[in-house]
Amino acid sequence: xxxxxxxxxxxxxxxxxxxxxxxxxxxxxxxxxxxxxxxxxxxxxxxxxxxxxxxxxxxxxxxxxxxxxxxxxxxxxxxxxxxxxxxxxxxxxxxxxxxxxxxxxxxxxxxxxxxxxxxxxxxxxxxxxxxxxxxxxxxxxxxxxxxxxxxxxxxxxxxxxxxxxxxxxxxxxxxxxxxxxxxxxxxxxxxxxxxxxxxxxxxxxxxxxxx
Numbered sequence: 635x636x637x638x639x640x641x642x643x644x645x646x647x648x649x650x651x652x653x654x655x656x657x658x659x660x661x662x663x664x665x666x667x668x669x670x671x672x673x674x675x676x677x678x679x680x681x682x683x684x685x686x687x688x689x690x691x692x693x694x695x696x697x698x699x700x701x702x703x704x705x706x707x708x709x710x711x712x713x714x715x716x717x718x719x720x721x722x723x724x725x726x727x728x729x730x731x732x733x734x735x736x737x738x739x740x741x742x743x744x745x746x747x748x749x750x751x752x753x754x755x756x757x758x759x760x761x762x763x764x765x766x767x768x769x770x771x772x773x774x775x776x777x778x779x780x781x782x783x784x785x786x787x788x789x790x791x792x793x794x795x796x797x798x799x800x801x802x803x804x805x806x807x808x809x810x811x812x813x814x815x816x817x818x819x820x821x822x823x824x825x826x827x828x829x830x831x832x833x834x835x836x837x838x839x840x841x842x843x844x845x
Contacts, residue, residue, distance in 0.1 A: 639679075639684075640675070642665070643678065645665065646676065654693060654694035654695050655691050655693060655694040711795060712792065713795065713830055714793060716830065717792065718828060719828065720812060720827065720828055721829070723744050723746055723757075725778040725781065726777075726778065729765045729769075729775045729780065730772035730773040732757055732762060732777045741810075742759055743810035743829070744777075745812050745826050745829070746781050752826075753784070753787065753824045753826050755777070755781030755783050756782045756787050756810075757782070761782070788811060789813075789814045790811040790812070792813055799835065803830075810832075811829065811830045813826070813829060
């Protein structure tokens, strides 16, 4: 559970970050307040782990507290709140059309769907590059020939966390995950409702650090 800091507590934290180790008396002087006035705030910051204190040394900032807080926040953030719009192509589309789309949309991965609009495969830039080398019939070659098919597609559900998504990306050495809604559990049929990328997670992490 995170503690919401008051304006004065935030000011104290900033002073200690910049000038620590620093005594309570010195902090009070910088804020033009008495030490007695600051004692409750310093106690809260120390108990919360944001500050550490040593006798005859003073208060100093504990960076591990902010790291733990950010990690905890990241582990609670859900994929559905960060997913981007999926870029899809029909599995009957040509490799040429897929190459055009991947560069027009400036993405690293395309998701292929079948006639029902359900996930059929995944195509990366590497897949398209391999198909393009030495092949003069890209307009006649369907993407279904080069795509990765189920059950070899790693997916993520909207109610999974960003941390779980990050673990899947790293463990499987991939750059993008289709965010899916299960349509048929037995046959593992999914509707693609979004995408999560390494860039998405990096941006979320940076935003939390800047709060």
